Structures are given as structure tokens and as C-alpha cells.
Amino acid sequence: xxxxxxxxxxxxxxxxxxxxxxxxxxxxxxxxxxxxxxxxxxxxxxxxxxxxxxxxxxxxxxxxxxxxxxxxxxxxxxxxxxxxxxxxxxxxxxxxxxxxxxxxxxxxxxxx
Amino acid sequence: xxxxxxxxxxxxxxxxxxxxxxxxxxxxxxxxxxxxxxxxxxxxxxxxxxxxxxxxxxxxxxxxxxxxxxxxxxxxxxxxxxxxxxxxxxxxxxxxxxxxxxxxxxxxx
Numbered sequence: 001x002x003x004x005x006x007x008x009x010x011x012x013x014x015x016x017x018x019x020x021x022x023x024x025x026x027x028x029x030x031x032x033x034x035x036x037x038x039x040x041x042x043x044x045x046x047x048x049x050x051x052x053x054x055x056x057x058x059x060x061x062x063x064x065x066x067x068x069x070x071x072x073x074x075x076x077x078x079x080x081x082x083x084x085x086x087x088x089x090x091x092x093x094x095x096x097x098x099x100x101x102x103x104x105x106x107x108x109x110x111x112x
Numbered sequence: 113x114x115x116x117x118x119x120x121x122x123x124x125x126x127x128x129x130x131x132x133x134x135x136x137x138x139x140x141x142x143x144x145x146x147x148x149x150x151x152x153x154x155x156x157x158x159x160x161x162x163x164x165x166x167x168x169x170x171x172x173x174x175x176x177x178x179x180x181x182x183x184x185x186x187x188x189x190x191x192x193x194x195x196x197x198x199x200x201x202x203x204x205x206x207x208x209x210x211x212x213x214x215x216x217x218x219x220x221x
Contacts, residue, residue, distance in 0.1 A: 058208070101156070
């Protein structure tokens with residue numbers, strides 16, 4: 001009963017390094033999204049996908065790339081990490097546009 | 113665009129007190145409305161939802177009614193427990209999901 005699995009749970013990077021945050025789901029949901037959570041700002045949408053092969057930008061897409069080659073996986077890539085990207089990142093899925101989101105446990109990312 | 117404004121915290125209560133967290137929204141369509149809860153160190157969990165005007169969502173003693181005339185979806189609980197200490201997020205879903213900033217609630221024994 002995995003649901004939404006995010007890896008890693010914690011990561012520390014140096015400025016300029018790249019990395020990929022992984023998100024995998026086993027619920028066969030078409031919709032997947034990446035959010036970042038910062039104190040006092042709620043959750044802000046980074047990128048989202050409405051199905052395999054389809055992605056679009058959210059509210060704060062700069063500095064991040066995504067791809068959706070399968071229904072199950074939706075990785076988030078930081079090409080050149082910056083301290084402003086220090087945050088908690090959540091992946092979420094849902095079965096339809098008007099359905100509630102299912103969240104992973106988050107990745108806590110620190111950029112030094 | 114669509115947006116959600118919720119009451120700023122933090123909110124500190126004693127056990128068995130009444131809790132209200134205000135949430136208002138702006139939307140061009142007819143969104144579904146949600147309350148999510150986040151316990152320390154965890155992801156967000158759906159607490160309750162309402163999909164159309166006058167719907168009442170309820171779960172774990174929490175309630176919220178979708179009020180189209182006041183564009184509100186206030187969260188209420190009649191008697192809180194220490195285990196209700198968490199961050200609560202109001203959200204609307206009209207194709208994209210928009211979240212409020214979150215309200216931190218601490219319940220003291």
C-alpha cells in the first residue's frame with residue numbers, strides 16, 4: 001500500500017550541483033504535481049502533469065525541470081542548485097482534475 | 113486567478129476548546145474545496161472536502177460548509193484534543209490546486 005513514494009527524504013547540496021528528486025505512485029493516477037513548502041507561504045506549485053508525455057509549468061517553475069515518460073514516475077530536476085531552492089518538496093497525485101490530492105512524505109532539501 | 117486566503121496563526125488553544133479557522137476563496141468557476149492537515153514531519157493528508165455550494169464536509173469531528181454567497185469554507189471543531197495540533201491548509205481545486213498559507217494550531221493539555 002505504497003501510494004506516493006518520494007526519495008530521498010533528506011538531501012544537502014552545494015550551490016551549483018544538480019540532482020533529481022524522485023516521485024513514484026502506484027495508484028494509476030493521471031495527474032501528478034510538485035510543490036514546494038516554505039514557512040508562511042503554504043504550498044506553491046512548481047510543475048504538474050495531466051498524463052504521460054504532458055507537463056506544464058506551475059506558479060514557481062524557474063530552476064526546475066520535469067518529465068513524465070510513464071504514468072508512475074514524475075521526477076523533478078534541479079539543474080544548478082541555488083540557496084533559494086532550500087525547501088521541503090512534496091509530490092502529489094490525483095485521479096481527476098476535481099479530486100483531492102494524495103501527497104508523499106516530502107523531501108527536505110538544503111542548498112549550502 | 114484562483115486563490116485562497118486563510119486565517120493567519122499561530123493559534124493556541126486548551127483542550128476541549130472550540131476551534132475555528134477562517135478560509136475565503138476567489139475563483140472564476142465552481143471549484144471543489146478542501147481542508148488538508150499536516151502533522152509534524154509528515155506530508156499533507158486530506159481532512160475533508162466539499163464539491164458544491166451548501167455541501168458540508170466532515171471528518172474526525174471537524175466540519176466545514178461550502179458557502180458560495182460568502183465565498184467561504186471555514187473549518188470548525190467543537191472540542192479539540194492535543195492530537196489535533198497540526199498545520200491546517202485550506203485549498204481549492206479548479207483544475208489547479210491553490211493552497212492557503214496554512215494555520216498552525218497548538219492544543220495544550
